[in-house]
Amino acid sequence: MARAVTTQHKTIATAAAWIVALLIFFPILYTIITSFKSEQEAIQGFALIPSGTTESYAEVQAQSGYFKFFLNSVILSVGSTILALLVAVPAAWSMAFSPSKRTKDILMWMLSTKMMPAVAVLFPIYLIFRDTGLLDSRIGLTVMLMLINLPIVVWMLYTYFREIPGEILEAARMDGASLWNEIIYVLTPMAVPGIASTMLLNIILAWNEAFWTIRLTTTNAAPLTAFISSFSSPQGLFWAKLSAASTLAIAPILIMGWFSQKQLVRGLTFGAVK
Amino acid sequence: MATQQTRSLARFMMAPSVILLFVWMIVPLAFTLWFSFQQYNPLNPIRDGFVGFSNYRLFYDNPAFFAAILNTLTIVLAVLLITIIGGILLALLLDQPIWGQGVVRILVISPFFVMPPVAALVWKNMIMHPQYGVFADIARFFGTQPIDWFGQHPLTAVIIIVAWQWLPFATLILLTSLQSLDGEQKEAAEMDGAGFISRFIYLTLPHMSRAITVVILIQTIFLLSIYAEILVTTNGGPGYASTNLPFLVYQKALLEFKIGQASAGGVIAVILANIVAFFAMRAVGKNLDK
Numbered sequence: 001m002a003r004a005v006t007t008q009h010k011t012i013a014t015a016a017a018w019i020v021a022l023l024i025f026f027p028i029l030y031t032i033i034t035s036f037k038s039e040q041e042a043i044q045g046f047a048l049i050p051s052g053t054t055e056s057y058a059e060v061q062a063q064s065g066y067f068k069f070f071l072n073s074v075i076l077s078v079g080s081t082i083l084a085l086l087v088a089v090p091a092a093w094s095m096a097f098s099p100s101k102r103t104k105d106i107l108m109w110m111l112s113t114k115m116m117p118a119v120a121v122l123f124p125i126y127l128i129f130r131d132t133g134l135l136d137s138r139i140g141l142t143v144m145l146m147l148i149n150l151p152i153v154v155w156m157l158y159t160y161f162r163e164i165p166g167e168i169l170e171a172a173r174m175d176g177a178s179l180w181n182e183i184i185y186v187l188t189p190m191a192v193p194g195i196a197s198t199m200l201l202n203i204i205l206a207w208n209e210a211f212w213t214i215r216l217t218t219t220n221a222a223p224l225t226a227f228i229s230s231f232s233s234p235q236g237l238f239w240a241k242l243s244a245a246s247t248l249a250i251a252p253i254l255i256m257g258w259f260s261q262k263q264l265v266r267g268l269t270f271g272a273v274k
Numbered sequence: 275m276a277t278q279q280t281r282s283l284a285r286f287m288m289a290p291s292v293i294l295l296f297v298w299m300i301v302p303l304a305f306t307l308w309f310s311f312q313q314y315n316p317l318n319p320i321r322d323g324f325v326g327f328s329n330y331r332l333f334y335d336n337p338a339f340f341a342a343i344l345n346t347l348t349i350v351l352a353v354l355l356i357t358i359i360g361g362i363l364l365a366l367l368l369d370q371p372i373w374g375q376g377v378v379r380i381l382v383i384s385p386f387f388v389m390p391p392v393a394a395l396v397w398k399n400m401i402m403h404p405q406y407g408v409f410a411d412i413a414r415f416f417g418t419q420p421i422d423w424f425g426q427h428p429l430t431a432v433i434i435i436v437a438w439q440w441l442p443f444a445t446l447i448l449l450t451s452l453q454s455l456d457g458e459q460k461e462a463a464e465m466d467g468a469g470f471i472s473r474f475i476y477l478t479l480p481h482m483s484r485a486i487t488v489v490i491l492i493q494t495i496f497l498l499s500i501y502a503e504i505l506v507t508t509n510g511g512p513g514y515a516s517t518n519l520p521f522l523v524y525q526k527a528l529l530e531f532k533i534g535q536a537s538a539g540g541v542i543a544v545i546l547a548n549i550v551a552f553f554a555m556r557a558v559g560k561n562l563d564k
Contacts, residue, residue, distance in 0.1 A: 006371075013370035020364065021381040024441065028384055030408065031396050046411040087294060090287035098284040106292065108555060113299045115551040117499045119520040120540035123527045124305030147298045154291055208389040210502035215528070225502070228391040232506035239406060242399055246392045257387035258380050265450045268443070269488040273451050 028250070035243035042239035056244035063241075066248055069227035075138055076213070076223050077206035080145035081199055084153045087146075089195065092157035097166060107158065110151040118148075118211045129216055138221045141213065145206045153202055156267040160194025197263035200256065204264075207253045224249040303544070309537035316531055329538040338514045338522055339539075346518040346546070349433055350497045354490060356437040361444030361489070362482070366474075368445070369452045379446075386442040390502035397435045398424065398507045428508040428516035435503055440496075444489045451485035452478065491554040498547055519543045 022029075034042050035057070036050035060066050095103045125144075126135075134140030164187070172186045210225040217226050228249050231242050257264070265273055313325045333339055368378060385393065401408050402423040410420035423431040455478065463473050501520050504510055510517035510525065517525070523543060527536035 010371050010373070013367065014372040014374070017367050017370070017372045017378050018374070020367065021378040024438070025381040025384055027393075027396050027401055027438070028388065030400055034400060043406045046408060087290045091291035094284035094287035098281065100281070100284070106288070110291070110295055112551060112555060113295050114495055115547050116299060116303070117520060117540070117543040117547050119499065119501070119523040119527075120306055120544045121302035122524065122540070123309065123533055123536060124302040126528070127305070128302070147294065150291060150295060204387060208387070210390040211499070214391075214502065214505070215524075225389050225391055228389065228395060229502065229506055231395055232391075239399060242395060246396055249392050250388050253389070254384060254387045257383065261379065261383055261446060264383075264386075265447050268492055269447055269485070273447055273485045273488060 028254075031243045031246050033243075034240055035247045037240050037243075039238070039240045042243070056240040057248070060241055060245045060248065064227065064230070064245075066227070066245065069222055069224045070248070072138065072221055073207055073223035073225075076141055076145055076221070077203045079138070079142040080149065080206050081153075081202040083142060083146040084150050084202060085157075085195065085199060088150060088153040088157055092154050092161050095154075095158050096161035096164070097169075107155060110154055114148075114151050122215065125212075126216070135216060136218045136220045136222070141216055141221050141223075144212050144216065145209055148209065148212070149202050149205055152205070152267065153198055156198045156201065157194060159266065160197070161191065164190045197260070198267065200260045201263050201267040204253055204257055204260065306537045306540045306544075309533050310541050312534050312537075314533040316533070325534065329534040330542075333535050333538045333542070336535075338517060341514040342517050342519045342522040343546075345429060345514075345516060346498065346520075348429060349436065349500055349518060350494060352433045353437045353440060353497055354493060356433075357440045357444040357493065358486060358489065360437075360441050361448045362486075364441070364445040365448040365452050366478075368449050379449075383442045383446050385438055386440070386446075388439065390439070391506050393439050394435055394503040394506045397431075397438070402431060402434075424508050425512065428512065432500070432503055432507060432516050435507070436497065436500055439503075440493055444493070447485050447489050448482055451482050455481050494550055494554055498543075498550065519546065 030048075033048060033050050036052050036054065037047075038051060038053050038055060041047070041051055095107065129135045129140055132140075168186060168190075169182065172182050177186065207223075208225070210229075213223050213225045214229055217223070228245060231238065231245060310329055311324060311326060312329075313323055364382065368375070368382070372378065388396075399407070404410055404420050404422040404425075407420075409423070413420040421427070459477060460473070463477055468476070499520050500518060501524070504516055504518065504521050508516040510521050514522075519539065520543065523536050523539040526532045526539060
């Protein structure tokens, strides 16, 4: 009896969950489907089965050189993440292992810099970039993205490092491990998962950043966010091409995102929700 | 415990992050504040100079200003409302035993990873387009007139798109929180004869309060500065119907070259963000102490 109720309950819950999930996913799914249609097909009304042509993909690459933008996205997101880690790892490390009275205040202050609306400093940054020749340069934008995400990187690393028990260091020291051995054999293995998670989440955030990447680039350093924005004024039939370009822009990070659900929750809630 | 040496080492390790963030915060902001009291037009440098508060006056007298403030707050509040309520409902649903939970989770979380311009363009052209969009197909199927979303309900359209992007985030965090709820407590409440509603109000909701606070804080940070979604869909229009504060500042600065006014708008945006942040940070700080 109880079992029958449970099965029935599970069936209903499953059906409801799948319907809602598919509705939420639908815009992405339909974009992927449309990317395999021809332009004529794409405007002929609702259809879930495409003819399977890949002409839109070829055209997107031929017309606008998708690959260059893709490469910029990779360089900017990975570059800014590595740069942020180089600066943030020591900071988070010292905050986690030798905290002072002010550690929490410093952390809160760092977070509060994220609250500053980007537009408020758009023009000064624009001027600084223009006068230093950093406009439309990968270096300038990499530094920019690094600064934007630095508070989150410090926070995230801090919540991971804080969980490494300090006693283990003392134990290693008692066993006569040198500082160097301590770092290599004790600390690194325990810190690497946290650093990797932080890296993953930060690459996603940097990849999708869509204010500075659009405003501070024109052609050279333009990543996929700027590439896609160029589709905002439609020219003729472009539904299939837009779909192909969109699919290409989101596919790498979508797949990365699927693997980072747990880190995402932890990282973006500053360890408050695990 | 901590010796003088380790303490100075700690300071040394923290210095790069702190200095970088400090410079990054203070230098551009000082510029903005300075420009907000200047007449400065790169196209007409003759009339440059100190003008007191007149930029703030001009910004204030601009009919777009109040529209922009109102639109900014409307977007933040509407999206928060949709994503929190929707997120709680979805989290409750996904917390049930279901077949294929892993796949369902992946489907639900996906929109969060879609970059803003793609999300906006996909909704604009594939879903909400009055002629070729899926909504138009559905309307025609039922024999009604398709809605011209971006012409007639531009702000609603932007809100729908932004809510779609952030619903997964709220759901994922609330679900994580829900799953950490002690099973024994739930069972005990059930044994005591507490129904689903009272269990939800007295047990589940208080348990999720911390997660809800965090969701509100994070989303508010991002929602106050919605930009790309407006740029690629409505461009702020028709009129100022979907212009928010960031978009208005962008228009003044980079399209009209009214740097003084744009900077005044920027300063106002900072003040607005600080008011919101003050409350949000207090809530988070309190929660992190637990």
